[in-house]
Amino acid sequence: MTVWVETDLCDACKLCIKACPYGAIELKGGSAYILERCTSCGACLEVCPKAAVLTDFKPRQIPDFSDRKGVWVFAEQRGGKLTRVSLELLGKAQELAGELGQEVSAVLLGHQISDLTATLVEYGADTVYCMDHEALKHYRSNAYTKLIEELVNQYQPNIFLLGATHIGRDLAPRVSRRIAVGLTADCTELSIDSKEGILLQIRPAFGGNVMATIANRYSRPQMATVRPGVMEMHKKPGKGNVIEYKAVLFENEIKTRVLKVVKEKKKGIDLSEANVIIAGGRGVGDANGFDILRELAEVMDGQVAGTRVTVEEGWIPPENQVGQTGRTVRPEIYIACGISGAVQHRAGMMNSRYIIAINTDSRAPIFQVADWGIVADLFDVVPEMTRQLKEAKEKTFGI
Amino acid sequence: MDIIVLVKQVPNTTDVKLDEKTGSLIREGLESILNPDDRHALEAAVQLKEATKGHVTVVSMGPPQAIEVLTEAIGMGVDQGILLSDTAFAGADTWATSSTLGKAIQQIGKFDLIICGRQAIDGDTAQIGPQVADYLHVPQVTYVAEIDNIDEKSVIVKRRLEDGYEMVESELPALLTVISEINKPRYPDVGKMIAACHEDASIKTWNAADIGVTVHEVGLAGSLTHVIKTYVPKFKRQGEIIEGDTKAVVRELIQKLGRSEGSTACKAVAAACRLEAS
Known part of the structure; x- marks a missing residue:
């Protein structure tokens, strides 16, 4: 199957070039041209x-899934404590289910966890499927997979969401x-397509660039993992239904054991994974000047970084450099302190979600x-x- | 011990530049590299080979030029390479990719251990490892930070969690996905790499027919998920200068941050300062 361009019809509007997710179209001789990458x-x-644009590719038949109902959320717990992302997903699930006119269910697995069902109902689950078994004390891929497979086959849900945690991304x-x-990984946004009624899964790709x-038209449930901290929790008044599902498990089919x-306390993380970066430039003055940046980083749960100059001066280590020759970062909050904003530096941080500039020179390009x-x-x-943040x-x- | 390592050639996404006018990615001249986590998978396999007198096969799915990463793997000490390359494989999602890799591994035959990198930097899905493990009906352990002990029957590994780690014992054969913490990869040996480029070298290329799949099972046609749109996130900068005395300026800034949408860090500020959404 191939795609080609009827050059007589093409008016070089470039819409196809924009639409191509693979960068496989370019303008050649006044019309669009499909590259090998297609x-x-x-x-x-x-x-x-x-x-x-023509093709000999016959579109696949999209099966009819109108009988699939229900938005499911994997209620991840560790040591009897629900992870926050599970409740965040219930918040989003309420919204999605509302649009579809369907119900929200939580899937809870573990040992001696029945007291968690009330919390799941409080945060939006109409139904909680609860599976309690000694072999589920610790998370193990095979055990969880087997039981969830049974449950999905029995109840046939439409959507199934999991948190993109180390457990969710394994399971x-x-x-x-x-x-x-x-399955779509690490989504940051979910919505229902009003025409097709399918789940639209939005995620960063290509290193976040x-x-x-992404759509999941050919199978059900539509599965996605969602990054922790992106969705909002919503309490919902009303009652929920708890269904105890009898888990039958044998140790020899699980094949792994948690010893x-x-x-452990967290060690310093990678700049490219930091949510908040407090960056210093020449205006910081010397190595000691970075201390006040570190204090702010600590209270904001962030990392400290610097410009090329600060690294060359030896004020901070090279792995903390942001800019064209250093690292490209994409935090949610970037606070540029005493940084003028040379083009090389801007290239390394301009995709940050929110940028704050603090500088004595009002003409510094960083303000732009x-x-x-x-x-x-x-x-x-x-x-x-x-x-102010500490006080708040x-x-x-109370800490 | 027979070990299989799955690797991927990826564009160096840390090097991506944007066309400032159109906001689109500049793909030309983008360097192709061995996926960083996969380098650690190779090192782990070669270390096990040295310790157990094992045999390591590296497998990659990709276009013909992906042979470069197999050559590099052989330079690190891997015994043989298999490149899965066919236009039918193009455009695959993780479902179709895991079918292709799973089929190829069945073709290779016996193995005790499969090692993959945690995830590839171009997709960041971390799905291929577990999906291949399930395809082959073997147990998996992901986020492996250390291989503590291994014998013919089982392996004990340290599995990294967000707030610590767990020690997990798994029966063999099994699949592990490793994180960079596990080791410091060696440099490939240039002599071995040059030898790998000879015609009679230990790298084979298999197409769809070689592994016995039809075009409907693999590539875009065999995929269950599809990219329907891509866009470059562009943020409108508010470009607002906050003026006043220091205390007031900072208070205003914190309020503006806390009321900004789409950021967990901003939400954390809002929660601490008990700000209501505007």
Whole structure:
């Protein structure tokens, strides 16, 4: 199967080039040209206003899944405690189920966990499927997969969401393969397509450089894992229904054993994975100047970074450098302190979600890429910010 | 001990540049590399080979130029390479990819251990390992940070969790996905890499017919999920200068941050400061 362009019909509008997820179309001799990279996905066919893009690919029949009902959430618990992302997913599930006119169910596996069902109902589960078995004391892929397979086959859900945790990312692909359905990883947004009624799964791709919308048209349930912290929890008044599902499990079919579980404090994380980055430039003055940045980073659960100059001066280590020769970062909050914003530095941080610039020079180019700028001395602003956030945290959480 | 390592050639996504005018990705000149986590998988396999007098086969699915990463693997000490390459494999999602890799592994035959990197930097899905394990009906342990002990029957590994780790024992054969913490990969030996480029070298290429799959099971046609749209996230910068005395300025900034949408870090600020959404 191939895709080609009828050059007589093509008016070089470039819509297909924009639509191509694979960068496989370019303009050549005044019309669109399909490169070898093309995977025949058909995205260009749909957007061409002149119907100049043609294919011999016959579209696959989309099966009728109108009998599949229900939005399921995997209620992940560790040591009898529900993970926060499970409740966040219940919040999103209520929204999706509302649009579809369907119900929300939570799937809870573990040992001596029946007291968690009330919390799941409180946060939006109409039904909780609860499986209690001694062999489920610790999470194990084979045990969980077998039981979820049984449950899915019996109740035939439409959508099944799991948190993208170390457990969710181990379990979801195993389950998806077992029950022969597609799976989308690490979604940051979910919605229902109003025309087709399918789940639209949005996730970062290509190292976070693009966002992709993914559909799961050929199998049910539509499975996705969702990043923790993205969706919002919503309590829901009313009652829920708990269904105790009898788990039959034999130790010899599980094939793994958890020998021990050890809790450890987090070590310093990678800049590219940091949610908050407090970055310093020449304006920080010297190595000691970074101390106030570190204090702010600590209260905001972030990491400290620096520009090329600060690394060359030896104020911070090279692995903390942001910019074209350093790392490209994409945190949710980037606070640029005493950074003028050379083009190389901007290239390394301009995809951050929110950018704050603090600089005494109002003409510094960093202000052009900032959401909020403060024209002031960082040695006044940064400690004040640390102080206010600390005070608020102490008041709210008592720590 | 027979070990199979699954690797992928990926574009170096940390190096991606955007066309400032159109906002689209510049793909030309983007370097192709051996996926970083997979390098650790190779190192783990070669270390086990050295300790147990084992045999290591590296498998990759990709276009013909992906032979480069197999050559590199042989340079690290792997015994043989198999490249799964066919236009029919193109555009595969993880379902179709795991079918292809699973079929190929069945073709290879006996194995005690399969080792993969945790995830590839171009897709970041971390799905292939568990999906291949289920395809082959073998147990899996993901996020492996250390191989503590291994004998003919079982392996004991340290599995990394968000808040610590667990020690897991698994029967063999099994599949492990490893994280970078597990080892420091060696540099490939240039002599071995050059030898791998000879015609009679230990790298074979298999197509769809070689592994016995039809075009409907693999590639885009065999996929269950499809990308229906991609876009480059572009944020409208508010470009607002906050003025006033330090205390007031900071208070305003915190409020603005806390009321910003689409960020967990902002939500954390809002929660601490008890801000209501605007």
